[in-house]
Amino acid sequence: MKFKIVSREDKRSEKIKVTMKQYLTDFELEYDREEPEIVISVGGDGTFLEAFHRYVHRLNRTAFIGVHTGHLGFYADYTPDEIEKLVIEIAKTPFQVVEYPLLEVIIRKNSGERDRFLALNESMIKTAEGSVVFDVKIKGEYFETFRGDGICISTPSGSTAYNKALGGAIIHPAIEAIQLTEMASINNRVFRTIGSPLILPKHHTCLLEPKKDKSFLISIDHFSRTYNDVKSIQCRVAKERVRFARFRQFPFWNRVRDSFVTEDGK
Numbered sequence: 001m002k003f004k005i006v007s008r009e010d011k012r013s014e015k016i017k018v019t020m021k022q023y024l025t026d027f028e029l030e031y032d033r034e035e036p037e038i039v040i041s042v043g044g045d046g047t048f049l050e051a052f053h054r055y056v057h058r059l060n061r062t063a064f065i066g067v068h069t070g071h072l073g074f075y076a077d078y079t080p081d082e083i084e085k086l087v088i089e090i091a092k093t094p095f096q097v098v099e100y101p102l103l104e105v106i107i108r109k110n111s112g113e114r115d116r117f118l119a120l121n122e123s124m125i126k127t128a129e130g131s132v133v134f135d136v137k138i139k140g141e142y143f144e145t146f147r148g149d150g151i152c153i154s155t156p157s158g159s160t161a162y163n164k165a166l167g168g169a170i171i172h173p174a175i176e177a178i179q180l181t182e183m184a185s186i187n188n189r190v191f192r193t194i195g196s197p198l199i200l201p202k203h204h205t206c207l208l209e210p211k212k213d214k215s216f217l218i219s220i221d222h223f224s225r226t227y228n229d230v231k232s233i234q235c236r237v238a239k240e241r242v243r244f245a246r247f248r249q250f251p252f253w254n255r256v257r258d259s260f261v262t263e264d265g266k
Contacts, residue, residue, distance in 0.1 A: 001029050003090070004036035006051040008043025013069045016042050016080055020067075020087060027091035038063050038090065038245050044070020045161075049221045052120045052242060059118075063097055063245035065090075074160060074259050077250050086247070095245040100173040101202070103155045104238035105220060108231045115227075117220045118238050121158030124183075124219045125208065125233060126150035128226070131186065132216065134233075137207040138200065145211065146193050148185035153178055153206070153235045157242075160256060168197040172252055176202040176237050202237035 003024055007017040020040065025031060039055055039062055041048040048066050055062045066076030067083070078086045089095075103119040117123070126132060132150050136143045154163035156171040159179055164170060168181035180198040187193060200206060210216070215228045 001090075002032035002035060002037045003029055003040060004031065004033055004038075004055075005040045005042060006047060006054065008047040008069065010043075010069070012080070013042045013047070016067060016069065016083060020083060023084070023087040024091060027087070029091060036062055038065065038095070040064075040090075041066040041076070042069060044068070045074050045076075046070070046222055048073075048075040049120060053221065053223070056118055059240050059242060063095065063243040065095075065245040065247075074255060075157075075244075077246070077248070089247040090245075093247055095247055098244045098246050099241040100157045100244065101155055101176045101178075102238040102240055102242055103153060103158070103178055104234075104236050104240075105153070105218075106234040107218065107227055108234070109227070109229045110214070110231045111229060118240060119153075119155065119158070119220045120242055121161045121221045122152055122154035122163060122219075123221075123235065124150055124152045124162065126183070126217045127213055127215065128217055130213070132213070133211040135209045135211060136180075137209065138198075139204050140207070144193050145191075146182070146185060146208075147191050148193070149183040151208070152181045152183060154181065155179075160259065163197075164260075166197075169199065170256060171199065174252075178206070178235060178237055180206060180235075200236075205234060205236040208233040208235070 005017045007013045039051050041051040067078045068076030105117045105123045107115045133147050135145050156173040159171045163181050166181045177199050185193040209232050214230050217226050
């Protein structure tokens with residue numbers, strides 16, 4: 001089997017990377033940067049996002065697994081003291097694949113240019129200054145005109161990230177959906193928004209059409225870029241899915257509990 005290790009590159013993570021690489025090659029697995037069948041993330045959730053985007057072009061052929069060396073490893077199944085166990089499992093045990101939904105974002109410009117992205121966690125749409133104003137359409141029908149700091153569109157697995165901080169719901173990844181959560185919307189006697197997160201199923205597409213400014217700061221997970229002359233931003237559940245390599249059961253709600261409710265899983 002071909003594997004690749006992506007490290008956070010701090011001293012601890014790099015040491016684990018070197019150790020795992022040596023162990024796995026001793027088991028006659030092949031280290032392959034271009035076409036790995038399994039990608040091991042060593043670090044925190046930011047490292048996992050980096051690994052995902054590095055191999056986003058081969059999601060149907062690559063599975064991901066995480067080793068947690070950060071403060072909050074929501075995507076990581078293993079801790080540093082379990083490295084030897086993980087190496088043996090990778091080398092000797094066929095892994096199960098668990099798939100999670102992804103978010104597709106298509107940015108269209110008035111010039112006709114078009115960019116398409118996949119997000120594991122979320123996309124956020126803001127402006128450098130002032131409020132964003134755009135019409136929100138769902139399934140081609142006008143829903144509302146949003147005014148506020150911005151909108152966060154998250155996947156079910158990403159619903160535990162920035163979406164949660166905005167007051168959005170936590171959604172189990174078995175549900176193929178995306179969630180739109182407002183960022184400081186303007187609600188008064190003149191302007192009105194729904195004021196609640198919206199959960200859209202996979203066959204519903206959300207279209208954001210700017211009403212005034214055409215320049216937006218758009219982030220896809222932890223990557224941000226300013227887009228000018230924006231005509232529309234389309235969001236929906238992607239046809240692609242992320243594949244996680246599982247060697248043991250780790251239920252989603254256990255991750256949520258251990259990350260946000262209990263200390264040290266107790």
